[in-house]
Amino acid sequence: MxxxxxxxxxxxxxxxxxxxxxxxxxxxxxxxxxxxxxxxxxxxxxxxxxxIGEKPILKAPAPKRQKCDHWTPCPPKTYAYQLLSGGGREKYAKICFEDELVIGEKTKYVARGINIAIVNYVTGKVIETRFFDMYEGDNSGLLTKFIQSAPQKSLLLMVTHDDGSRRLKDDAKNAIEALGSKEIRNMKFRSSWVFLAAKGIELPTGIQREKINHFDNKKNRYSGWPAEIQIEGCIPQELS
Structure with missing residues (x-):
């Protein structure tokens, strides 16, 4: 045991x-x-x-900036343009051509009245920019001469800031109407107006060339001012 x-x-x-x-x-x-x-x-x-099992987070790439802030790029061999009228006391008019700010707040070439840029259609280069006060002073004749001095095969881009009609006389209206404007005689006090014209060339019928917005006490984005308006598009570099 x-x-x-x-x-x-x-x-x-x-x-x-x-x-x-x-x-x-x-x-x-x-x-x-x-x-x-x-x-x-x-x-x-x-x-x-x-x-494992977690859903992947997909981030969309940042959109690529296009000429003159277009949403989509212009086709090859075309000019990009954007015309924006003034809106309110602090929102200045703007003209952009081929991604160059021709008239705008960051330039000294913008003021009350009708702002105009003349562009050489063949080269795409800006020839001259001017603004004409249509609220004070006698500038309608100067505006007429400036339009008539534009050379053949040139583009004329026009935008208003504040008022562009008070002292606009028939001589200037006739000159702008001869370029194809349908709204120049409808301009009223502080109407927002943009217009794309050509001299010596025929613009395509499909592009947007002109737009107007009138001052309305009942329908205003800004107190006493009409809202700004805009047109943009692409112009073929070869026209008849």
Whole structure:
């Protein structure tokens, strides 16, 4: 009996020793594994596992800026233009041609009245810019002479800021009407007006050339001022 008891105790001691030895080996193996595997790949792997099932976030690329802030680019061999009338006391008129700000707040070539830019159609270069006050002074005759002095094969881009009609006389109206304007005789006090004309060339019928917006006490974006209006488009570089 005593022999059996001693044998049982001996077997238990051996099992305990092997169990403790197994735990020690497992701990040491884990320690070596942690030392041998770099931290970054392990963290990346954990992040990848956590990311499984998550929806990817797709970001649309920023839209590419087009000439004269068009939404879509003009076709090759065309000129881009944008005409914007003044709107309110602080929003100045603007003329952009081939991505060049010809008339606008950042230039000194903008003022009350009718603002005009003459562009050489063949080269696409600006020839001259002027503004004519139509609220004070006698500038209607000067405006007429400026329009008539534009050379053949030139573009004339016109925009109003504030008032462009109070002192606009028939001589100037006739000169602008001869260029194809349909609205010049409808101009009223502080009407917003933009007009694209050509001299010595025929513009395509499909492009937008003129727009007008009248002052209305009941429908005004600004107090006492009509809202600004805009036209833009593309002109072929080869016309008859």
């Amino acid at each position: 005593w022999r059996n008891l001693l044998a049982w105790k001996k077997a238990g001691t051996v099992k305990a020793f092997f169990f403790f030895f197994t735990l020690l080996c497992a701990w040491y193996s884990g320690y070596l594994l942690a030392e041998l595997i770099p931290e970054a790949p392990l963290s990346s792997a954990i992040y990848s596992i956590r990311s």
